[in-house]
Every structure is written in C-alpha cells, then in structure tokens.
Amino acid sequence: MKEKAKQMKESAWGQKFLLDSAILSIIMIIAGFLPFAHYTYKKVVYTISGFELITGKVIAGGKVTVHTNIPMCMVIVAAVVILVVSLLYGKMKKKIAGGVLTIAAIIAVVMNIVTVAGIKNVLDGAKKVGLSFGSILMVLAAMVLVVRGLYLLWKEKVVSTLDFMIIPGMLYFVINNYIPMVGISIAFKKVDYSVGIWKSPWIGLENFKMLFSHTGSIFESDAFVITRNTLLYNLAFIVLGTIMGIIVGICLADIFSKTLQKFFQTSILLPQLISMVIVAYIVFAFFSSETGMVNKILGDENAINFYGEKVYWPFILIFVQVWKQLGYNAIIFLSSIVGIDRSIYEAARVDGASKWKQIRHVTLPLLKPTIITLTLLNVGRIFYSDFGLFYQVPMNSGILYSVTDTIDTYVYRCLMVLNNISVASAASTYQAVVGFVIVFVVNMIVRKADKENALF
Numbered sequence: 001m002k003e004k005a006k007q008m009k010e011s012a013w014g015q016k017f018l019l020d021s022a023i024l025s026i027i028m029i030i031a032g033f034l035p036f037a038h039y040t041y042k043k044v045v046y047t048i049s050g051f052e053l054i055t056g057k058v059i060a061g062g063k064v065t066v067h068t069n070i071p072m073c074m075v076i077v078a079a080v081v082i083l084v085v086s087l088l089y090g091k092m093k094k095k096i097a098g099g100v101l102t103i104a105a106i107i108a109v110v111m112n113i114v115t116v117a118g119i120k121n122v123l124d125g126a127k128k129v130g131l132s133f134g135s136i137l138m139v140l141a142a143m144v145l146v147v148r149g150l151y152l153l154w155k156e157k158v159v160s161t162l163d164f165m166i167i168p169g170m171l172y173f174v175i176n177n178y179i180p181m182v183g184i185s186i187a188f189k190k191v192d193y194s195v196g197i198w199k200s201p202w203i204g205l206e207n208f209k210m211l212f213s214h215t216g217s218i219f220e221s222d223a224f225v226i227t228r229n230t231l232l233y234n235l236a237f238i239v240l241g242t243i244m245g246i247i248v249g250i251c252l253a254d255i256f257s258k259t260l261q262k263f264f265q266t267s268i269l270l271p272q273l274i275s276m277v278i279v280a281y282i283v284f285a286f287f288s289s290e291t292g293m294v295n296k297i298l299g300d301e302n303a304i305n306f307y308g309e310k311v312y313w314p315f316i317l318i319f320v321q322v323w324k325q326l327g328y329n330a331i332i333f334l335s336s337i338v339g340i341d342r343s344i345y346e347a348a349r350v351d352g353a354s355k356w357k358q359i360r361h362v363t364l365p366l367l368k369p370t371i372i373t374l375t376l377l378n379v380g381r382i383f384y385s386d387f388g389l390f391y392q393v394p395m396n397s398g399i400l401y402s403v404t405d406t407i408d409t410y411v412y413r414c415l416m417v418l419n420n421i422s423v424a425s426a427a428s429t430y431q432a433v434v435g436f437v438i439v440f441v442v443n444m445i446v447r448k449a450d451k452e453n454a455l456f
Contacts, residue, residue, distance in 0.1 A: 021086035021101060021148060027141045028079035028108065032072075034134030037119050040127045047132055050076070053115070071111040071118075075138065078108035082145060094156050102149030108142035121198060186425035207426035222410065223430070230406040233390075234382045236318050237325070238375060244322055245329025246367065250359060252330060253337040265334075269327030276388025283320060283393050287312075307395060310403045317404070321389055329374075336370040337363060372446060376454075379442045383435030384408065407431045 032054075035047035048057065053069040054076065081104045085097050112135070120129050153159045187207055189200045214221035248268065255261040271279075286293050287306035295303040306312055340363065348358045385406040394404045407427055414424035447454035 017148070017152065018086050018089045021089070021145065022083060024141045024145050024148070025079045025083035025086060028138050028145075029076065029083070031134045031138040031141065032076055032079075034137065035132035036072075036134045036138075037129060038132050039129045045128075050134060050138065069115060071114040074111040075108050075115065075142075078104040078111070078142075082108075094152065095158050098149055098152035098156060098158060102146060102153060105142050105145035105149050109139065109146060112139045112142060121196075183425065184429050186422060187429040189422060191422050203422075207422045208430065210423055211426050211430065223427075225402060226405055226407045226410045226427070227434075229390075229403065230383060230385050230408075233314075233317065233321075233385065233406070234378070237321050238378045238382070240318065240322050241325050241329050241378075242371060242375065244326055245333050246364075246371070248326060248330035249333030249337055250363060252334050265327070265331060267327075268330055271324045271326070272328045274324070276386065276392050279320060279324065280388070280392035280395065283316065284395065287316070307397045308399055310400055313394060313400055313403050317389060317393065320393060321386065332374065333367060333370065336367055340366050369452075372450070376439075376443060376446065380439045381435075382438060383431050387412065 032050035034049060036050040036053060038045055038047045040046070048066065050072055053066060053072045056068050057066045082101055085092065085101050085104070089097050116131060116135055116139070119131065119135075150159070150164070154161070154164075186197060188202055188204060189197070190203045190206070191197055192200045212218075212221050212223045214224075218224060252261055252264060255264065284292070287295075289295060289303065289305050289307065292306070294306075298304065304312075306316075344362055344366075345358055348362055353361065385408045387408045390404050390406050391409050391412065394400045397404075407430075411424045411427050411431075414420045414427065443454055443456060
C-alpha cells in the first residue's frame with residue numbers, strides 16, 4: 001500500500017510539473033507576440049513585439065531597419081524545447097528531462113537579458129526606446145523555469161543541497177571571467193567611438209601586425225620587448241623567490257623561541273603589506289639623483305643618474321620584488337616544514353646526519369610537492385606582471401622603457417596615453433593566449449615527470 005501511495009504521489013507530482021512547465025513555456029511563446037519594446041516617432045509611441053525582432057521590420061517611417069535578432073531567436077527556440085520536454089516528460093528519464101529543461105531555461109534567461117541590454121542598439125535611430133511588459137513577462141517565466149528545473153534535479157538527487165551553495169560563486173565567475181571575454185573582439189576591430197564598439201569595422205589581424213611591427217630587426221618590435229621583459233623578470237622572480245623563501249623558511253623553523261619566531265615572521269611579512277606606491281618612494285629615497293642615499297654616499301663626483309641609466313634597473317626591480325614577496329614565500333614554506341614529522345629528523349640525527357644533510361635529505365625532498373605546486377601557480381601568471389612594480393618604482397621614466405616595459409604597462413599606456421583601445425586589446429589577447437599555452441605545456445611536462453604533482 002505504501003509503495004502504491006508513493007507511486008500515486010510521484011505521478012501526481014509529475015503531472016503538476018508537466019502542467020507548470022508547459023504553461024510557463026507557452027507564456028514565454030505568447031510573450032513573444034506581446035509588445036517587447038517601445039519607441040517614439042513623431043511624438044507617437046509605437047511598440048514592437050519579440051517575434052518582430054526575429055522576422056525583422058522597418059520602423060520609424062523607414063528610417064530604422066530592425067534585422068533578425070539572434071538572441072531572441074534562441075529564446076523562442078529554448079521555449080519550444082521546454083514545451084517539448086514538458087509534453088514528453090512521462091516518456092523521458094527524469095534526470096535528462098531536468099537537465100535539458102534547466103539548460104534551456106538558463107539559455108532563455110541569458111539571451112533575454114542580452115536582448116534587453118542591447119535593445120537600444122537594435123532600434124538604433126529610433127527615439128525614446130524602452131522596454132514593454134512582454135520582455136519582463138518572458139524573463140520572469142524563464143527564471144521560474146530555471147528554478148523548476150533545478151528542483152527536479154534536486155528531487156532526482158542529481159544535485160544536492162550543497163551544490164546550490166556554489167551558485168553565487170559560479171555566477172560571479174561567469175560574470176567576472178567569461179562574459180568579459182566577448183571583449184576579445186575589440187582586438188580585431190578598428191574602434192570608432194562615433195559609432196560604438198559593436199559597429200566598428202573589422203580589420204582582421206591588423207592590430208597584431210602593429211604590435212609586431214618593427215623598423216629593423218624583429219627584436220626591436222614592441223611585442224618582443226614586452227614579452228622578453230615579462231618572461232625574464234618573472235623567471236627571475238620565480239627562481240630567486242622560491243630559493244630565498246625556502247632558505248628563510250628553514251631558518252625560521254629552526255628558531256626555538258616562539259617569541260622571536262613570531263617577531264621575525266611579522267618583520268619579513270611587513271613589506272608584503274606595503275603599497276607599491278610607498279615602495280616606489282622608498283626606492284626613490286635610495287636612488288634619487290639629487291637627494292638619494294646612494295648618491296650621497298658616492299659623493300657628487302661619482303653620482304649616478306639611476307633614473308636615466310638602464311643597466312641598473314633589472315637588478316633593482318628583481319631585488320625589490322624578491323624583498324617584497326620574501327615574507328609570503330617564507331611563511332608558505334615554513335608551514336610545510338612545520339608539518340613534517342619530527343621523528344624523521346630525530347631518526348636522521350641518530351644516524352649521524354648533520355644539519356645540512358637533514359635539510360638536503362629530509363626537508364628538501366618533503367618540500368618537493370609544495371615547490372612544484374607554487375612553481376606551477378607562478379608559471380600560470382608568468383605572462384602577467386605587477387603593474388605597480390614596473391610602472392611606479394621606475395617612476396614611469398621613458399628612457400627606461402626598454403628594460404621596464406611589460407605587457408601590463410604597455411596595455412596601460414596604449415589605453416591612457418595613445419588612446420588606442422584596439423592595440424591594447426590585441427596585446428591583452430596575445431598575453432592571455434600565450435600564457436595559457438605556456439601553462440598547458442609546463443603542466444604537461446610536469447605530468448610526464450611526476451603525475452601526482454601536476455595541476456591537471
């Protein structure tokens with residue numbers, strides 16, 4: 001009897017779900033015939049429906065031509081898919097039905113928002129463009145369908161309650177990381193602010209050609225200079241930062257006094273918390289031509305114009321970055337060292353191992369996973385640079401660009417100084433693509449050498 005009652009309850013719920021989903025999808029389709037947006041022509045308000053956005057229409061006395069709107073087409077297709085799934089719900093696996101319904105409803109919501117956000121561009125030329133109730137009704141119905149689909153997946157135990165907790169994080173990730181990727185198209189356009197980004201003409205790879213253009217050797221091109229500087233500086237930061245972090249971490253682990261250990265941890269971590277603007281003025285206090293400490297020591301006869309000499313800056317920048325990151329790196333390695341079983345060191349001492357041999361044969365091998373993981377994470381950002389370090393610390397000195405200009409500072413100057421958003425976007429795209437390839441290749445090498453320590 002209980003089993004029969006359960007089946008009847010499930011059947012009733014299924015019928016209710018079918019009815020709800022079918023009604024909501026029909027509402028979405030009907031909303032397509034309702035006024036989706038409105039505009040004013042000769043002081044008279046006119047409306048245009050969602051289906052007219054699909055079929056196209058000439059409005060405003062022939063002054064405006066509405067072409068087929070692809071996002072709106074996808075909304076209607078999603079609504080039809082939801083209706084079909086609702087009608088075939090009894091013949092489909094519930095998990096598949098829930099998944100298809102949820103995905104279609106999400107597509108409908110997103111494409112609706114895209115259409116709404118771009119309605120002024122769609123009706124470009126018309127006056128006082130606004131939204132009508134049809135667009136709002138369509139979005140609300142799609143959002144309810146998303147909730148219904150997720151509830152079905154939860155009921156069928158495809159997703160758990162905990163899975164819903166990641167939705168805010170996923171939304172942030174999509175909005176902050178994926179939607180802006182549409183901006184990559186700017187790298188292939190010649191942006192004309194008079195017509196806007198989307199209507200600017202496509203010019204293919206011309207922006208990339210400008211990035212790689214040179215008067216003499218390829219080694220003089222902007223792309224080569226900024227790539228060389230970005231890669232070599234980051235390699236130096238990774239190698240020296242890791243080595244110094246391990247050394248300081250080992251030294252901190254061997255301080256027996258907890259008070260002294262905390263004091264030194266705080267002291268070496270302090271530079272990490274200082275703004276790069278403050279660091280820039282600290283460096284200026286040392287290397288200023290007129291009042292710098294170094295030139296005061298050297299005397300007027302031997303004074304050096306540090307902000308006019310390229311040769312010194314690779315060493316200055318590397319020193320500043322390693323000094324600033326030392327505390328952070330040291331504490332990471334210290335936490336790994338503290339987690340090593342002390343009985344291993346005791347056994348090594350019993351066997352007559354000196355402190356150096358304990359470090360060499362116990363500490364370093366057991367730090368290997370931490371070193372590989374941190375290196376891979378740093379390699380993941382090897383095509384990115386600390387903007388403050390390369391812009392603020394050298395005081396944006398033009399004569400130093402050949403040794404201080406990186407991809408990030410180059411993009412900034414293209415935007416703020418040259419006002420060339422297209423080349424700046426091309427440089428950013430180049431940075432992202434090559435950076436991805438490097439991460440993928442390095443991880444592949446690590447996976448072949450030591451599969452357990454690869455990131456993926």
